Amino acid sequence: MDSLQSLADGFLIALTWQNLGLALIGCLLGTIIGALPGLGPSNGVAILIPLVFTLGLPATPALILLTSVYYGAMYGGRISSILLNIPGDEPALMTTLDGYPMARKGQAGEALSISGISSFVGSFFATWGLVFLAPQLVKVALLFGPAEYFALFTLAFATLGGLASRNQAKAAFAAALGLGIAMIGVDGQTGVPRFTFGEVHLYDGIDFLVAIVGMFALSEVFTFLEHRGTTQATGGDGTVKLGRITPPVSMLKQTSGSMARGTILGFLAGVLPGAGASLGSFIAYSFEKRLKDKEGTFGKGDPRGVAAPEAGNNAAAGGALVPMLALGVPGSGTTAVLLAMLLALNITPGPLLFQNNPDVVWGLVAALFIANFMLLALNIPMVGFFVRLLMIPPRYLMPGVAMISFVGIYGVSGSTFDLMVMIAFGVLGWVLRKLDIPLVPIILGVLLGDQMEKNLRRAMTISDGDVMTLVASPLSIALWTMAIVGFILPMLVGRYLRPKIADTDAVEGADPD
Amino acid sequence: MKNSSDRLLGIAGLVLSGLMIWGAFLIKESFIQDPLGPRVFPIVIATVIAIASATILWRPDDEPLWPAFPRLLEIGVAVLALIAYAQFLPIAGFVLTTALCGGFLSWRLGTPPLKAAAAGLIISGGIFLVFRIVLGLSLARGPWGF
Numbered sequence: 001m002d003s004l005q006s007l008a009d010g011f012l013i014a015l016t017w018q019n020l021g022l023a024l025i026g027c028l029l030g031t032i033i034g035a036l037p038g039l040g041p042s043n044g045v046a047i048l049i050p051l052v053f054t055l056g057l058p059a060t061p062a063l064i065l066l067t068s069v070y071y072g073a074m075y076g077g078r079i080s081s082i083l084l085n086i087p088g089d090e091p092a093l094m095t096t097l098d099g100y101p102m103a104r105k106g107q108a109g110e111a112l113s114i115s116g117i118s119s120f121v122g123s124f125f126a127t128w129g130l131v132f133l134a135p136q137l138v139k140v141a142l143l144f145g146p147a148e149y150f151a152l153f154t155l156a157f158a159t160l161g162g163l164a165s166r167n168q169a170k171a172a173f174a175a176a177l178g179l180g181i182a183m184i185g186v187d188g189q190t191g192v193p194r195f196t197f198g199e200v201h202l203y204d205g206i207d208f209l210v211a212i213v214g215m216f217a218l219s220e221v222f223t224f225l226e227h228r229g230t231t232q233a234t235g236g237d238g239t240v241k242l243g244r245i246t247p248p249v250s251m252l253k254q255t256s257g258s259m260a261r262g263t264i265l266g267f268l269a270g271v272l273p274g275a276g277a278s279l280g281s282f283i284a285y286s287f288e289k290r291l292k293d294k295e296g297t298f299g300k301g302d303p304r305g306v307a308a309p310e311a312g313n314n315a316a317a318g319g320a321l322v323p324m325l326a327l328g329v330p331g332s333g334t335t336a337v338l339l340a341m342l343l344a345l346n347i348t349p350g351p352l353l354f355q356n357n358p359d360v361v362w363g364l365v366a367a368l369f370i371a372n373f374m375l376l377a378l379n380i381p382m383v384g385f386f387v388r389l390l391m392i393p394p395r396y397l398m399p400g401v402a403m404i405s406f407v408g409i410y411g412v413s414g415s416t417f418d419l420m421v422m423i424a425f426g427v428l429g430w431v432l433r434k435l436d437i438p439l440v441p442i443i444l445g446v447l448l449g450d451q452m453e454k455n456l457r458r459a460m461t462i463s464d465g466d467v468m469t470l471v472a473s474p475l476s477i478a479l480w481t482m483a484i485v486g487f488i489l490p491m492l493v494g495r496y497l498r499p500k501i502a503d504t505d506a507v508e509g510a511d512p513d
Numbered sequence: 514m515k516n517s518s519d520r521l522l523g524i525a526g527l528v529l530s531g532l533m534i535w536g537a538f539l540i541k542e543s544f545i546q547d548p549l550g551p552r553v554f555p556i557v558i559a560t561v562i563a564i565a566s567a568t569i570l571w572r573p574d575d576e577p578l579w580p581a582f583p584r585l586l587e588i589g590v591a592v593l594a595l596i597a598y599a600q601f602l603p604i605a606g607f608v609l610t611t612a613l614c615g616g617f618l619s620w621r622l623g624t625p626p627l628k629a630a631a632a633g634l635i636i637s638g639g640i641f642l643v644f645r646i647v648l649g650l651s652l653a654r655g656p657w658g659f
Contacts, residue, residue, distance in 0.1 A: 054650050169568035173526060176561040180533060183558065187551040190543035194551060195536050218595075221618065222588050226580045228623050395622035399615040400636045402595070406611075407640055410602065411650050419599035427592055434577045435522055453554045457547055465548035 003131050010362025013060060014370055019363070022057075022065040023371045027378055030072015035386050037080055038224060038394050039401065040089030041073035041277075041317075042333040042440075043216035047401065049341045050209055050408030059345045060360050064367040066341060067321070070334050071123055071371055074277060074317045075379050078115045078310055079386050083108060091277035091313035094285040098298060098305030105301050113247045114255055114303050115310040116379040120372060121259045122311035126267045126318025127368045130325075133271070134354075134361075137326035141351040146458035147470050151479035153452040156273045156329040159486035160441050168491055170437045178445020179452065181206055188450065189457055201417045208340050208446045210409055210418050214425025215439050216337070217405045222430040224398045246380070247303075255307035258288050262311030269312070270319020276332030276440075280316025281309035318368070325349050325361060329448075333440040340447055519573030526566025533559035591621060607645075607652040612637035 013019065033044030045066050052062045077092030082099035095115060102111035144152065157175040184195045185205025196202040265287055266280035288308035289298045298305045320331035321338075328350040330336040342349055347357065354361055379386075409422050429439055456470075463469035471477055537555040579585070598614040616633020620626055644650040 051644070051648075051650070055648060167569075167574055169565045169572075170574075172561060173565035173569065176558050176565060179558045180529075180555070180562065183555045187540075187543075189547055190545045190551050192541050192543045192551055194540050194555065195533075222591065224622060225588050225591055226584055228584075228587075228621075395619055395624045396632050396636075398622060399618035399632065400639075402618060403611050403615050403636055403640060406595075406598065406602070407607075407644055407650070407652060410653060411644075414651075416599050416603060419602070420596065423592060423595050423599065426595075430588070434579065435518060436574060436577065437522075456554060457549045460549045461547050 003135050006358060006362045007131055007365060009358070010364070010366035011369075013359050013363035014064065014366035019061055019064050019367060020370065022061050023068045023367050024374055026065045026068025027072045027371050027374045030069035030074075031076035031079075031375065031378055031386055032072075032389055033069060034073030034076025034092070035079040035088045035390055036076075036392065036397060037084075037086045037088055038220055038398060040077070041070050041091075042337050043220055043401075044073055045069055045334055045337045045341075046209075046212045046216045047405050047408055049337065049344070050213065050412045051404075052341065053209075053344055054408070054411035059342070059347050059357070060363045062341065062345065063338070063360060063364050064371075066338060067364060067368060068371040068374075070338065071314070071317060071368060072375055072378075073334075074123065074314045075116065075119045075375050076386065077313070078119065078306075079112065079383065080390055082111045082115065082306070083387060083390065091281050091316070093278065094281045094309035094312075095306060097285065097309075098300070098302050101299065101301030102303065102306065107301065110247050110251060110303065111301075111306050112383050113380050114251060115306045116376065116383070117247065117252070118255070118259045118262065118307040118310040119314045119379065120376045122263045122266055122314030122316075123318050123375075124369075124372050125263050126270065126315040127365065127372065129267050129271075129315075130318050130322055130368075131365055134322050134326045137322060138351045138354045141327050143475060144351075145473070146455040146462065147472065148476045148479060149455040150452060150459060150470060151476045151483065152327060152329060153448055153455070155479050155483040155486065156448070157441060157444065158483040159273045160444060167436065168487065170435070171441055172487075174432070174437050174439070175441040175445050178442035178447075179449040181211065181442070181446050182449020183453075188454065201415070205450075206421060206446065207413065207418060208443070209344060209412060210422045211425050211446050212337055212340055212443055213405045213409055214422040215429035215443065216333075217401055218422060218426025219429030219433060219439075221398045221402045222426060223433070224394050226430075228395075251303050255303050258292070258304040258308040259311040261288060261291070262308035263315040266312030266315030267319040270316030270331055271322050273323055273329055273331050276320055276334075277313040277316040280319070281313035284312025285309040325353065325364075326351070328353075328451075330444065333443070336440060336443050336447060340443075343447065516573035516576050518576055518579070519569050523566045523568075523570025523573070526562055526569065530559045530563035530566060533562070587621060591618060594618065602653045606654055608637050608641055610653075611640065 014023070029048070030044070033039045034041065048066060048069060052065060057065070073089060074091060077088035078095045078099065080086050080088040081092040081095040082103050085096050085100040087093040087096055099111050099115065102108065160171070160175070182205070184202055186193050186203050193203055262284035265284045269280035269283055270277065285305065285308050288304055292304055320335045322331070324330040324335040324339055328339065328348060330339045339349060347353065347360065405422070406419060409418055432439060432442070459469050471480060534556055537552045537559065540551050542550065594614055594617050598610055601610050612633040614633070615636040616630045619632040620629035624632060641652065645652050
């Protein structure tokens with residue numbers, strides 16, 4: 001029970017006034033970010049990173065703050081799904097299917113409270129999953145050499161693409177584009193500049209924070225400009241009556257099974273590299289519908305149809321932290337953004353993180369438990385406060401988001417050049433979104449490109465240039481096999497798994513989780 | 514032509530890949546050597562881009578819904594406004610430029626002009642208050658120190 005001992009130590013770290021305060025601020029901000037259409041977990045966390053960075057917070061508090069935002073956004077997304085039929089973020093899309101009909105029936109309060117409780121159940125048990133699964137994964141990761149790491153990164157890109165897009169060619173294009181962007185700058189091994197066009201600013205490479213904020217936050221502004229005047233851009237009129245904000249016991253009983261199933265499925269979806277919370281809620285809802293929808297009440301305001309996806313997306317959020325912390329390979333867009341922050345703080349996740357900085361890992365996990373209770377408190381009794389915030393129309397919100405993005409990036413680098421690069425990434429992000437090219441593999445490529453190449457070249461140096469070293473161990477053969485299967489399988493079954501999410505209008509403007 | 518966006522994307526990807534490979538051969542070899550060198554990985558990536566682009570070119574998806582020309586112009590103007598913002602930020606200071614740019618974006622997103630101007634001031638003032646005064650972040654100083 002090493003994990004429990006470490007967790008107890010983690011609580012000692014998390015239970016300082018500063019960390020508790022940051023967790024509370026994170027929960028509050030996260031719920032708001034999740035609730036506001038147009039701001040989701042990944043772009044919300046993205047615009048906060050440079051700010052956290054310039055404030056000079058150490059790693060543990062910074063990670064506590066941003067992960068609380070991440071968890072909070074998973075709670076908050078449901079609010080606008082239920083009240084306005086507009087998902088606050090992509091994972092909350094499935095919640096609109098039964099949440100909004102419930103609100104129409106005058107059960108808005110019940111829907112909000114049952115989904116709040118489901119969110120709590122999902123993330124609470126997923127955090128336990130993190131406690132027990134991550135150390136196991138670390139043990140496996142300790143066996144990894146450079147060749148295995150190279151295979152692991154390939155696996156991450158292969159599976160990420162499979163679930164993030166309907167078109168594998170586009171997913172591969174995105175990943176390679178990101179890796180290509182990572183090549184810009186001085187080569188770390190030999191010290192020669194690559195693809196810098198003689199521009200001194202590029203010698204350090206493209207700062208991934210600049211790329212992330214541009215792609216996730218600025219491109220959102222352009223999307224809103226494009227859709228101005230449609231319902232998505234104008235927000236709701238906010239005349240929904242809340243009703244009671246505690247669920248009847250019978251409803252709790254009725255939905256407890258759905259929560260349990262949603263939690264398990266969501267967690268598994270989260271742990272898989274590349275799947276993330278949207279898939280978690282989608283699988284949880286579809287499974288629940290197939291299993292329980294005997295009277296055809298799903299889609300017409302069945303509380304189980306609210307409980308399952310909410311438990312699913314919150315559990316997936318916890319699950320996605322497992323590969324991010326244990327292997328340094330994020331399972332979703334937001335965990336990629338969190339990884340960016342760790343790298344910016346000079347902390348490399350993976351087995352070494354658990355050995356050298358156990359305080360960061362376990363302090364974070366303990367803080368997540370605490371944050372969960374805070375979120376429950378914020379999201380059930382105080383839900384009315386967030387409902388009022390929803391009335392901020394995007395035409396005021398989005399300029400604010402854009403300006404805060406600039407403040408953050410300018411605060412980190414103080415350079416106009418980086419601001420221009422950010423704008424370029426914003427435009428690129430908008431165009432690529434229109435072309436249905438997933439942004440998450442690009443970000444992952446920019447983040448991991450350096451390490452991927454480093455591991456490849458290290459493996460080559462060790463073997464003195466023998467390419468076969470990449471498939472020399474059983475572990476790397478297994479990873480390559482998984483990568484190939486993970487890339488090809490979605491081409492065969494992907495269209496059955498994802499079509500419903502990908503074909504909805506809202507997704508184009510929604511941000512990845 | 515049907516699906517022309519994806520075809521253009523495929524062609525652009527092939528061109529990009531070609532440029533990358535050409536660029537990779539321009540990388541100077543260093544006196545520090547490792548078996549793989551700095552050129553190989555970029556070339557591998559460029560090859561992946563080429564294969565992916567060829568596939569997109571060969572089997573394009575449905576044409577996305579591009580906005581009509583006025584909306585494209587709108588986005589273009591917003592980009593120009595942001596570029597101007599980035600350029601003037603260090604010269605004119607944070608508060609003025611942010612109020613102007615925030616107000617402009619809010620106006621273009623559909624707020625009536627006067628309200629948009631107010632929104633710009635509130636955004637700028639709010640960020641200044643929270644980030645400069647409460648959190649002590651350094652924002653761009655203009656000639657007036659704010």
